[in-house]
Amino acid sequence: MPTDPRQRRAARHAQPAADTAAPAPRKQPITVERITDAAMQVVATEGYDALTIRRVAAVLGTGPSSLYAHIVNKDDIDDLLMGRLYAEVVLPEPDPAVWREQLLGVYIQIRDLYLQYPGISRAALAMVSTNLETLRVGEGILSILLAGGIDPKTAGWARDALSLYVSAYALEQSLVSQRRRSQDQEWVLSHDELLDRFTALPADKFPQTKRHAAQLISGTGPDRFEFALGLLMSNLSSASS
Template identity: 50%
Template sequence: MARDRGVRRGGAARDDWAARIAALDGPDGPGTGGRAGKAPLTVRRIMDTAFELVEAEGHEALTMRRVAAALDTGPASLYAHVRDKADLDELLLGAVCARVSVPEADAARWEEQLLDVCRSLRDEYLRYPGISRVALAAAPDSLDALRLSEGMLTILLTGGVAPRPAAWAIDAVFLYVSAYCFEMSLRHSPEAGADQRVLDREALVERYRLLPADTFPSTVAHARELTSGEEHERFEFTLRTLLRGLDARP
């Protein structure tokens, strides 16, 4: 893509890795620079508006035109503060990751600590449906995501997991959390109502039961188990299984 070009006009030079690192301890207000301009359009306002939109209608409704309209302007105005829609996406993802807090690593409770981080990340993802889709693409390109990665890695290392399995496990865990939330967003987004999912489950069991038992014996026999799992039971199960597999390493 055109990701390697410099910034066209305004906006912080977010492409410069060193600059981003240097800006780590200075989260000041106006996004443009030191100048105290009275311009009402800022990266912060754009992000706030975008967050409201995603929270209310999902990431698919996040459109440059809609953000601009909510700010009483045209879409072209946004491109002075944000390079791309992809750029805006990554900004949002970074802000979501920044909300997740990582605990001080404690060797005795490393499994629960890791699960807590995952649960927090999951809840933040699900609060902004569809944002996890962005995470599936741009994983290692944000300092806020890297902070999470760092925290989880430290937890695993403190827990006694060897460096390579720890690093790879983090990758897998991140991927799973993102995919889980992405899938959940896609399934819940179009229709509203929480009880609709229960009906869907029953309908799914019915469908499985209707299958020919000679070609789908296991599916027919265990239709109930295939569709079970309240709330985030599957989420917990998968992560716990993965961690157990890590622990069982010789």
């Protein structure tokens, strides 16, 4: 290397620009938001069954140990997922005149959000979420029930029952869709195939099923969803009545 500063500068200037190493791009830091984004991506593209800490880490281009600086375990990711979904739920101002309609509207929103992410409603089962967005929606549902004159204990139990049904409904829909995509699940029948099976049953053993086959399998999924919630809500009576 030249000892004269001018010669050293000239030598630097003489090097081709292509030889100058570009600075390595800075990696984005791991955050709770990015972990949640990655988890939502996994569920949306691969289904809830594929969701593991290792899979989320792979989406983020890091190792599982990097995630443990921000989350406790897989259950913690479930809590984050529910919070992300429930942040999209719009709550009405409770109105005693239309509280049942309002309640149905909130649960339809939750159902539709669940169905966007196959199997994600499993994250809501057997877990009491303390995420603030989840609590916000729970508070809104409770407020609607109380505005309808339902006593607090009944309102709390009804909220649990309604929420459980919505989670189970969405999970069943996801499982049916998954099985229909699998070639070895031929026992998942279409509406017409099921009708043919029921009407072909021996009348001496299955008289009611055979006679009322069309009624038994009638209605769409959303029709049956609203029927079930309506059935539950119709049994709720005002504390003053």
